Amino acid sequence: MHLGIYGLVATVVVGVLAYDRYDKKANYQPVNGRISAVNEQCYLEKSERGVVTKTTMTSDLLPCEVATVLTREHPKWYGYDVKHKIEIQFVYVSPVDRATHASKLQLSAFPNGMRAGDVIPVLASKTKADKTRQARLQDSGDGV
Numbered sequence: 001m002h003l004g005i006y007g008l009v010a011t012v013v014v015g016v017l018a019y020d021r022y023d024k025k026a027n028y029q030p031v032n033g034r035i036s037a038v039n040e041q042c043y044l045e046k047s048e049r050g051v052v053t054k055t056t057m058t059s060d061l062l063p064c065e066v067a068t069v070l071t072r073e074h075p076k077w078y079g080y081d082v083k084h085k086i087e088i089q090f091v092y093v094s095p096v097d098r099a100t101h102a103s104k105l106q107l108s109a110f111p112n113g114m115r116a117g118d119v120i121p122v123l124a125s126k127t128k129a130d131k132t133r134q135a136r137l138q139d140s141g142d143g144v
Contacts, residue, residue, distance in 0.1 A: 028123035028133055033090035035118045036102070042067040044080035061085060084108055092122055096129040103132045 042064040047056045059067075059077075064084065070077040086107040094101050103122070114120065125131035 024123055024133060027126055029095045029126055030121055030135060031092050031095065031124045032119045033092040033103070033122040033132075035088055035090045035114055035116050035120060037089040037116055038114055039087045039089075040064060041085050042082050043085065044071065044077055045083045046080045058083075088114060088120070090120060090122065092124055092132065094124050094129040095126060096124075099129065101130050103130070105132075105134050107134075 041061040043061050044059040044067055045056060046058075047054055049055075057080075059080070064082065067082045071080050071082060084107075086109070087104055088107065089102065089104045091100050091102050093099070105122070121135040123133040123135050125133075
């Protein structure tokens with residue numbers, strides 16, 4: 001019985017990943033986006049496991065320097081982890097109308113310290129001019 005449930009879950013996961021890959025290949029085209037702004041904020045997070053449940057406590061968004069200091073020096077925040085919320089705003093030329101559009105991505109980690117003016121690979125919709133998805137960002141800088 002348990003093996004059947006694990007098999008079903010594995011099948012669903014593989015199916016979702018396969019559909020995601022198909023969707024990116026069939027409905028999106030790789031383009032270059034130029035970063036116009038990078039907004040990095042952090043929050044503090046702590047998870048506690050109970051017998052039946054898991055409780056996650058988080059703080060509000062705050063500057064990353066402040067979050068780091070709080071985890072080291074403020075007794076209330078001992079044991080909390082610093083988590084990043086990075087929003088990258090960029091402009092790109094849509095393959096639909098060949099016009100420039102603005103979009104944004106949210107990341108949980110900095111890929112290679114991006115900053116305004118850098119070029120990043122993104123996926124632009126082949127049918128909707130203002131729709132994008134995150135392309136695979138690589139640390140080695142060798143493309144999509």
